[in-house]
Amino acid sequence: xxxxxxxxxxxxxIKQACDHVSLTIxxxxxxxxxxHNGAGKTTLLKSIAGIISFESGDxxxxxxxxxxxxxxxxxxxxYIPDNPDVYESLTGIQYLExxxxxxxxxxxxxxxxxxxxxxxxEILDVLNNPISSYSHGMxxxxxxxxxLIHKPxxxxxxxxxxxxxxxxxxxxxxxxQDMCKQGVSIFFSTHVLEVVEKLCNxxxxxxxxxxxxxxxxxxxxxxxxxxxxxxxxxxxx
Amino acid sequence: xxxxxxxxxxxxxxxxxxRLLGFDFKKSKTKGILIGVALVxxxxxxxxxxxxxxxxxxxxxxxxxxxxxxxxxxxxxxxGLSIMLVLLRASGYLFYYKDYDILSPLxxxxxxxxxxxxxxxxxxxxxxxxxxxxxxxxxxFYWTGFTVLGVLFYIIGFICLPLVxxxxxxxxxxxxxxxxxxxxxxxLISIIILFAATIGIFAVSFSVNEVETNPLTGQMDLFAGISxxxxxxxxxxxxxxxxxxxxxxLLVGTHIAAFALxxxxxxxxxxxxxxxxxxxxxxxxxxxxxxxSKPVVQALIQKEFKKFFxxxxxxxxxxxxxxxxxxxxxxxxxYRSEIEDILAQMIGSGVNGLGIEILILAVIxxxxxxxxxxxxxxxxxxxxxxxxxxxxxKAETIVFSKILFNLILCVPIAIISIFMFGISIGFSxxxxxxxxxxxxxxxxxxxTFDAIVNLYxxxxxxxxxxxxxxxxAGAILGIFGGFSFIAxxxxxxxxxxxxxxxxxxxxxxxxxxxxxxxxxxxFVKTKSQYLFNKMKA
Numbered sequence: 172x173x174x175x176x177x178x179x180x181x182x183x184x185i186k187q188a189c190d191h192v193s194l195t196i197x198x199x200x201x202x203x204x205x206x207h208n209g210a211g212k213t214t215l216l217k218s219i220a221g222i223i224s225f226e227s228g229d230x231x232x233x234x235x236x237x238x239x240x241x242x243x244x245x246x247x248x249x250y251i252p253d254n255p256d257v258y259e260s261l262t263g264i265q266y267l268e269x270x271x272x273x274x275x276x277x278x279x280x281x282x283x284x285x286x287x288x289x290x291x292x293e294i295l296d297v298l299n300n301p302i303s304s305y306s307h308g309m310x311x312x313x314x315x316x317x318x319l320i321h322k323p324x325x326x327x328x329x330x331x332x333x334x335x336x337x338x339x340x341x342x343x344x345x346x347x348q349d350m351c352k353q354g355v356s357i358f359f360s361t362h363v364l365e366v367v368e369k370l371c372n373x374x375x376x377x378x379x380x381x382x383x384x385x386x387x388x389x390x391x392x393x394x395x396x397x398x399x400x401x402x403x404x405x406x407x408x
Numbered sequence: 409x410x411x412x413x414x415x416x417x418x419x420x421x422x423x424x425x426x427r428l429l430g431f432d433f434k435k436s437k438t439k440g441i442l443i444g445v446a447l448v449x450x451x452x453x454x455x456x457x458x459x460x461x462x463x464x465x466x467x468x469x470x471x472x473x474x475x476x477x478x479x480x481x482x483x484x485x486x487x488g489l490s491i492m493l494v495l496l497r498a499s500g501y502l503f504y505y506k507d508y509d510i511l512s513p514l515x516x517x518x519x520x521x522x523x524x525x526x527x528x529x530x531x532x533x534x535x536x537x538x539x540x541x542x543x544x545x546x547x548x549f550y551w552t553g554f555t556v557l558g559v560l561f562y563i564i565g566f567i568c569l570p571l572v573x574x575x576x577x578x579x580x581x582x583x584x585x586x587x588x589x590x591x592x593x594x595x596l597i598s599i600i601i602l603f604a605a606t607i608g609i610f611a612v613s614f615s616v617n618e619v620e621t622n623p624l625t626g627q628m629d630l631f632a633g634i635s636x637x638x639x640x641x642x643x644x645x646x647x648x649x650x651x652x653x654x655x656x657x658l659l660v661g662t663h664i665a666a667f668a669l670x671x672x673x674x675x676x677x678x679x680x681x682x683x684x685x686x687x688x689x690x691x692x693x694x695x696x697x698x699x700x701s702k703p704v705v706q707a708l709i710q711k712e713f714k715k716f717f718x719x720x721x722x723x724x725x726x727x728x729x730x731x732x733x734x735x736x737x738x739x740x741x742x743y744r745s746e747i748e749d750i751l752a753q754m755i756g757s758g759v760n761g762l763g764i765e766i767l768i769l770a771v772i773x774x775x776x777x778x779x780x781x782x783x784x785x786x787x788x789x790x791x792x793x794x795x796x797x798x799x800x801x802k803a804e805t806i807v808f809s810k811i812l813f814n815l816i817l818c819v820p821i822a823i824i825s826i827f828m829f830g831i832s833i834g835f836s837x838x839x840x841x842x843x844x845x846x847x848x849x850x851x852x853x854x855x856t857f858d859a860i861v862n863l864y865x866x867x868x869x870x871x872x873x874x875x876x877x878x879x880x881a882g883a884i885l886g887i888f889g890g891f892s893f894i895a896x897x898x899x900x901x902x903x904x905x906x907x908x909x910x911x912x913x914x915x916x917x918x919x920x921x922x923x924x925x926x927x928x929x930x931f932v933k934t935k936s937q938y939l940f941n942k943m944k945a
Binding site for chain 1 (some may be wrong): 526651695697699700702704706707710711714715717718719720791792794795798799800801802872941944
């Protein structure tokens with residue numbers, strides 16, 4: 172279980188990028204995270220992944236605090252940024268091998284997992300090519316595969332569908348659902364409200380660093396559409 | 409109007425203080441002061457050493473009535489630097505510029521973009537050349553006297569002189585980029601070509617002439633020969649030295665005309681190369697994937713190797729020290745009698761008589777200091793830094809991997825070179841072992857110091873890797889920090905040389921370097937995580 176308790180983060184000491192944010196993501200949750208540009212989605216995701224520090228509050232996963240036991244948390248999670256910037260000097264397979272080495276995945280498992288996902292996302296035949304030759308979508312697929320091969324318990328994704336072709340988007344959604352059935356928690360930000368509406372069992376909306384709505388997707392939406400809810404919240408001063 | 413605005417923007421983008429240092433001076437005053445001190449130290453060291461050498465050479469030439477020889481040095485050093493800079497930068501500045509996608513959709517005439525780009529390239533060239541040749545200029549005008557006309561002719565000549573080499577080298581740079589891009593290991597080939605060119609220039613400048621009181625005197629005949637062979641050099645020298653208006657007009661006329669023609673003719677090519685982009689040879693690689701698990705440190709070091717050989721500027725800048733060392737040690741086997749004089753030329757005047765072992769040690773230490781990957785490799789993670797930060801790897805493991813990578817680069821070559829120098833010079837096995845011990849400890853010291861430098865002054869925000877490798881605070885502090893440690897060892901040796909034997913001094917130096925290294929290693933172990941957490945990714 173991921174617990175975000177009263178987390179605040181400011182980059183300049185004046186404006187709060189995250190303002191006393193509290194959220195709980197249970198085992199098996201497929202949690203959508205929405206908000207306008209600059210609302211604080213990426214800041215919160217990076218804070219959970221231990222990429223940036225935060226001033227107050229705490230984030231714990233499976234009882235481990237990202238502040239005090241960052242390594243333990245990082246062993247169990249995977250993070251995918253909004254822009255798939257990866258080592259362009261490596262080939263796709265070298266990058267995946269690097270990640271597999273870091274997570275100490277044995278050769279049998281890495282071969283199996285890389286083959287499975289690279290075949291699924293149709294990049295198996297370019298894995299020997301340098302990443303510098305990949306398109307944005309191919310890099311996104313590579314980063315997604317690197318996040319899946321070590322079987323994380325928590326998957327954090329920042330706008331994961333950007334740059335993916337329709338087939339890959341569909342497959343990724345299927346992967347998400349399968350993982351959640353196996354007890355993996357997934358927390359992702361997106362601007363595609365329909366995806367959240369159809370896919371996620373829970374949703375949180377962030378506005379100017381504050382969580383303004385959170386809970387079961389059906390409870391939030393009720394008889395309206397998520398788009399209407401989002402627009403109503405956005406127009407509130 | 410647009411030209412002025414665009415040039416201003418490009419200059420700011422390339423050379424603003426924040427861009428050069430990698431941090432906002434107003435927000436990090438302590439860092440700024442430290443960098444300021446390092447810069448002042450660097451400038452004083454450079455102007456002190458080169459200033460003294462050229463002032464001394466000026467005096468010798470003045471006695472001989474040959475002051476204009478200084479202008480030969482000025483022209484060749486200035487053009488040599490211009491060639492190196494244009495060779496490395498013309499491709500990225502003119503033919504395949506990275507902001508093409510940003511600029512080309514804008515309603516700006518391609519000619520305006522090209523003119524702005526070449527203006528920035530030339531300004532960078534002039535500033536670098538001016539700083540580099542300032543000691544020669546000062547020495548020349550000091551010994552011949554400052555005259556308004558002389559200075560004016562010098563300024564005009566200085567502006568015109570690099571124009572033709574810029575044209576030629578730009579085209580060479582384009583040809584290298586085009587030719588090597590079609591080959592499978594294009595970057596490696598480019599690195600080898602540039603290493604060969606640099607070693608060639610190095611070999612020429614340290615010609616094996618007999619060393620007299622000033623090492624520069626060994627270059628006089630050669631430089632005079634080059635000046636006589638290339639008419640624009642003679643025009644420049646005569647224009648400044650004799651205030652010869654005809655030679656100045658020849659220099660200005662030919663160079664401005666050639667450059668104007670170049671700009672008119674090259675515009676279309678620049679537009680075309682940028683539109684097409686560099687065509688790398690990405691042949692489909694169908695070889696079977698063989699999985700191999702490795703320890704984390706080995707995986708990190710392998711990643712460092714890939715990065716190193718994939719960045720021409722990184723490999724050239726950080727690898728040139730060990731390459732020179734290897735070439736010199738091999739050459740020492742064939743030029744046994746001249747080796748002491750060459751080493752004396754490298755280090756400077758007044759070192760003859762110190763003993764060949766210490767000269768070799770100084771050269772090896774100098775080359776190790778130039779291998780300073782830990783001072784910049786963290787910065788070079790750039791926009792990929794999120795990967796390391798999100799992975800379950802301790803910060804100190806990452807830093808130690810970078811240190812280890814540097815040691816792998818320099819220590820084996822340093823040991824091989826000691827053996828080869830040992831064979832050519834014939835010093836004892838005990839001294840060889842002691843030198844190896846000292847070189848290993850010194851390499852650990854330098855690498856750890858460099859890593860700490862980069863932990864304090866990372867520069868993740870860059871467009872071109874050259875900004876990190878050549879201009880960042882980490883690179884400057886790394887290189888001058890290394891020279892400082894050489895100086896500390898040198899001072900210790902100087903005061904001990906009359907007291908005890910060479911072997912004992914080296915043994916003591918090993919102990920001293922170990923004592924300096926231990927707290928630095930402890931610092932990396934205990935503070936890396938804290939400093940990592942503070943870094944923005």
